[in-house]
Amino acid sequence: MTTMKRDLHKKRGLVVKKVFNIAKNILVWMVVILAVCMMIFTIISVTTFNRNDRSLFGYKAYIVTSDSMSKTDFDAGDLILAKEVDPATIKEGDIITYMSQNPESFGETITHKVRSLTTDANGNPGFITYGTTTDTDDATIVTYPYVLGRYEKAIPNIGTFFTFLKTTQGYFVCIFIPFMLLILYQGLNTIRLFRRYKREQLQEMESERAKIEAERVESAKMMEELMALKEELARQRGNEQAESETQ
Numbered sequence: 472m473t474t475m476k477r478d479l480h481k482k483r484g485l486v487v488k489k490v491f492n493i494a495k496n497i498l499v500w501m502v503v504i505l506a507v508c509m510m511i512f513t514i515i516s517v518t519t520f521n522r523n524d525r526s527l528f529g530y531k532a533y534i535v536t537s538d539s540m541s542k543t544d545f546d547a548g549d550l551i552l553a554k555e556v557d558p559a560t561i562k563e564g565d566i567i568t569y570m571s572q573n574p575e576s577f578g579e580t581i582t583h584k585v586r587s588l589t590t591d592a593n594g595n596p597g598f599i600t601y602g603t604t605t606d607t608d609d610a611t612i613v614t615y616p617y618v619l620g621r622y623e624k625a626i627p628n629i630g631t632f633f634t635f636l637k638t639t640q641g642y643f644v645c646i647f648i649p650f651m652l653l654i655l656y657q658g659l660n661t662i663r664l665f666r667r668y669k670r671e672q673l674q675e676m677e678s679e680r681a682k683i684e685a686e687r688v689e690s691a692k693m694m695e696e697l698m699a700l701k702e703e704l705a706r707q708r709g710n711e712q713a714e715s716e717t718q
Contacts, residue, residue, distance in 0.1 A: 506649035509636070520550070520633060521580065529555050531620050533568060533580055533666075534630030539602030540566070540582065548631035551582060553620030559596075563587055566622035567598065569613045582622055583609060649692060
């Protein structure tokens with residue numbers, strides 16, 4: 472009964488160890504996948520987000536930096552996608568992304584709603600735009616050459632995460648620490664494997680030494696038997712010789 476309990480306890484221990492190893496491997500792979508995803512996301516975001524000269528499948532991605540449209544469509548920190556379109560197809564009520572020509576915000580990328588279609592002082596077609604939060608028209612007319620795309624979709628808070636990722640704290644939390652944990656884990660795993668290898672090597676040496684010692688003992692025993700046999704033969708010859716002389 473005691474043996475059965477011992478075997479049952481041993482089996483439970485093996486099951487627990489197996490479950491622990493599976494959970495550990497899952498955790499390690501999750502960290503690996505997370506770290507790789509962060510690296511890929513960082514590369515894509517750095518090379519694509521807020522770049523007027525870059526697009527992905529015809530879409531440009533921008534991080535919203537103000538709440539000028541938060542009343543109706545998106546908030547600061549959201550990531551928006553603007554599709555490249557022919558400015559002539561844009562109509563009233565569309566939301567467009569454009570490069571500002573206003574001296575106060577010259578060169579900035581702005582995404583506002585089109586209030587109406589118009590022309591500038593030189594007769595060039597353009598748009599009167601406004602932010603829905605303040606409902607105030609922008610100071611300058613947006614002509615076709617400065618239109619970057621038409622707003623299609625917003626992804627909440629991705630911009631906030633990307634902004635955090637670009638900081639020193641974000642780099643350490645999302646990239647550096649996961650990779651350091653992987654390196655530490657692999658280092659500890661390497662040390663453990665090396666120790667097991669040395670232990671197995673030592674056990675193999677001990678086994679070989681024991682085998683050699685057993686062979687030595689066996690050889691010594693055979694030698695003793697041979698010497699005893701030799702002495703027995705010598706004694707028999709002596710006896711036979713003594714009997715022959717007596718006769």
